Amino acid sequence: xxxxxxxxxVLTLAGAIAAMSLRHLVHCxxxxxxxxxxxxxxxxxxxxxxxxxAQILVYIGAVAVLIVFAILLTRGIESAPxxxxxxxxxxxxxxxxxxxxxxxxxxxSSSVAQQQAAPSAQAxxxxxxxxxxxxxxxxxxxxxxxxxxxxxxxxxIAMQEPSAKxxxxxxxxxxxxxxxxPEEQR
Amino acid sequence: MVExxxxxxxxxxxxxxxxxxxxxxxxxxxxxxxxxxxxVFPLLFAVTTIVERKALGRIQNRFGPNRVGPWGLxxxxxxxxxxxxxxxxxxxxxxxxxxxxxxxxxxxxxxLALSVIPYGRNMVPIDLDAGLLFFFAVGAGTELAVFMAxxxxxxxxxxxxxxxxxxxxxxxxxxxxLAAVSVVMLVGSLSTVGIVEAQGERYGWLLKWHLxxxxxxxxxxxxxxxAAAESNRxxxxxxxxxxxxxxxxxxxYSGFKFALFFLGEYLGLFAISGLAITLFLGGWHAPFSFLExxxxxxxxxxxxxxxxxxxxxxxxxxxxxxIDQLMNLAWKFMLPMSLINxxxxxxxxxxxxxxxxxxxxxxxxxxxxxxxxPYVWLGSALMGENKFAKRTYxxxx
Numbered sequence: 326x327x328x329x330x331x332x333x334x335v336l337t338l339a340g341a342i343a344a345m346s347l348r349h350l351v352h353c354x355x356x357x358x359x360x361x362x363x364x365x366x367x368x369x370x371x372x373x374x375x376x377x378x379a380q381i382l383v384y385i386g387a388v389a390v391l392i393v394f395a396i397l398l399t400r401g402i403e404s405a406p407x408x409x410x411x412x413x414x415x416x417x418x419x420x421x422x423x424x425x426x427x428x429x430x431x432x433x434s435s436s437v438a439q440q441q442a443a444p445s446a447q448a449x450x451x452x453x454x455x456x457x458x459x460x461x462x463x464x465x466x467x468x469x470x471x472x473x474x475x476x477x478x479x480x481x482i483a484m485q486e487p488s489a490k491x492x493x494x495x496x497x498x499x500x501x502x503x504x505x506x507p508e509e510q511r
Numbered sequence: 512m513v514e515x516x517x518x519x520x521x522x523x524x525x526x527x528x529x530x531x532x533x534x535x536x537x538x539x540x541x542x543x544x545x546x547x548x549x550x551v552f553p554l555l556f557a558v559t560t561i562v563e564r565k566a567l568g569r570i571q572n573r574f575g576p577n578r579v580g581p582w583g584l585x586x587x588x589x590x591x592x593x594x595x596x597x598x599x600x601x602x603x604x605x606x607x608x609x610x611x612x613x614x615x616x617x618x619x620x621x622x623l624a625l626s627v628i629p630y631g632r633n634m635v636p637i638d639l640d641a642g643l644l645f646f647f648a649v650g651a652g653t654e655l656a657v658f659m660a661x662x663x664x665x666x667x668x669x670x671x672x673x674x675x676x677x678x679x680x681x682x683x684x685x686x687x688x689l690a691a692v693s694v695v696m697l698v699g700s701l702s703t704v705g706i707v708e709a710q711g712e713r714y715g716w717l718l719k720w721h722l723x724x725x726x727x728x729x730x731x732x733x734x735x736x737x738a739a740a741e742s743n744r745x746x747x748x749x750x751x752x753x754x755x756x757x758x759x760x761x762x763x764y765s766g767f768k769f770a771l772f773f774l775g776e777y778l779g780l781f782a783i784s785g786l787a788i789t790l791f792l793g794g795w796h797a798p799f800s801f802l803e804x805x806x807x808x809x810x811x812x813x814x815x816x817x818x819x820x821x822x823x824x825x826x827x828x829x830x831x832x833x834i835d836q837l838m839n840l841a842w843k844f845m846l847p848m849s850l851i852n853x854x855x856x857x858x859x860x861x862x863x864x865x866x867x868x869x870x871x872x873x874x875x876x877x878x879x880x881x882x883x884x885p886y887v888w889l890g891s892a893l894m895g896e897n898k899f900a901k902r903t904y905x906x907x908x
Contacts, residue, residue: 378641381652382644393658393677394677
């Protein structure tokens with residue numbers, strides 16, 4: 326087990342460091358996917374199958390693809406060469422230390438740290454499902470509402486303004502014009 | 512006797528594992544689960560290529576390959592040798608590492624996905640509690656592989672192909688998973704073995720396959736359409752579209768890397784057909800109880816061959832969709848219909864305790880209307896003013 330843990334740790338950290346330090350954005354995105362995969366492997370090693378597979382499905386299957394798409398659809402993949410370290414790196418280091426310190430302080434002083442570690446239980450999908458549908462149904466519904474709102478917001482932002490000069494979008498595929506062919510030839 | 516033939520591979524595996532010292536046994540057991548996958552499916556791939564070329568030839572009224580060996584049956588061997596000896600060309604501006612890794616990244620998820628499918632009674636490489644989720648999770652990895660292939664080639668056609676492929680895969684993954692969700696809901700298990708076992712009960716001599724329920728029938732059709740799109744098969748092969756973007760993300764691949772892509776695509780097809788069999792076609796169960804003497808693995812691979820032939824038939828028959836038609840089909844038709852199918856599955860579940868005579872017919876009617884009415888309405892609404900009419904030809908008549 327120790328060996329597996331070591332391998333996963335090295336892989337995850339290497340992926341994360343490469344994602345920060347490589348010069349090419351697409352390489353960074355791919356290395357980030359490796360780091361996500363390493364995190365999923367950690368969950369699997371902790372016997373949390375559901376979370377592990379969901380991590381792969383959501384982060385590698387959706388988030389990494391989204392990042393890649395965002396890189397491709399925006400201009401400037403090959404940006405001008407910049408130094409690896411920003412000139413403000415001491416400030417960044419300070420902020421990072423501050424965040425780390427406050428997190429450590431918060432965890433140390435919270436009641437969670439005083440609890441005994443629970444015996445590692447095999448959380449089956451059935452348990453997770455019934456818990457989500459009974460005890461945690463309100464948070465679940467709230468998250469669903471939030472995501473729906475975000476989705477509708479995204480659609481509204483992406484929707485064409487009806488007053489714009491471009492022709493209003495027809496809403497079905499079949500009406501996509503092939504105007505140059507006379508009717509009897511089709 | 513029947514029992515022994517059915518379990519012959521399981522018994523053989525136990526015997527072989529028993530020959531090794533105790534410290535080795537778990538390792539040998541794992542190895543004996545992996546090696547058959549690595550042997551059977553590439554072989555099946557070779558057989559499928561020749562069958563596909565022959566069948567397409569038949570559909571298109573030509574001979575197909577008939578030079579190598581009797582009836583051209585050794586064509587896959589010749590193809591393999593050709594692929595191995597061909598020069599492996601990497602374009603100069605290509606990103607060499609990513610270009611090299613892309614075929615590997617495509618083939619690994621396809622092989623992993625094959626590991627949770629039950630091939631016969633007691634014949635599943637790993638029985639995961641969340642097997643179905645595992646299947647979809649590793650399937651998500653193929654999208655990045657396709658992107659890596661398309662982007663690293665530094666070719667606008669391959670980039671276009673990759674963008675199309677990702678857009679298509681992301682869109683059709685949703686109806687695919689939603690069609691599977693209805694099965695999960697009624698079985699109450701994400702384990703592929705559990706899903707197959709749930710289809711082993713009988714009504715009289717007919718087994719309770721999910722295909723024999725209204726939601727299962729609709730779900731199977733939705734699943735197969737989404738599966739064809741997910742594995743980039745015709746009629747959903749615009750990512751490769753030879754006539755427009757000259758094979759898309761495969762443009763800059765030659766030699767054995769191209770063969771790996773080809774293999775990965777077919778392994779993905781086998782995996783998703785295997786999942787369709789597991790979810791809807793009763794896995795390794797026989798359809799009728801009087802046919803249960805035929806071994807379970809024969810049933811599984813028979814069904815797999817039937818589904819692969821169905822895909823070949825579809826490829827030879829249907830024209831390719833345009834990208835806007837493809838997206839509209841996914842988001843405006845498949846997505847609502849698969850959501851409705853989940854409701855239909857729930858209705859079927861909650862009417863299961865109807866006891867009066869003719870209850871089964873009433874349930875079928877109710878579910879049929881619940882699914883059919885939105886189908887007709889959605890179909891006519893999406894058609895709009897466009898009506899199908901008889902095609903008139905100027906010169907061909």
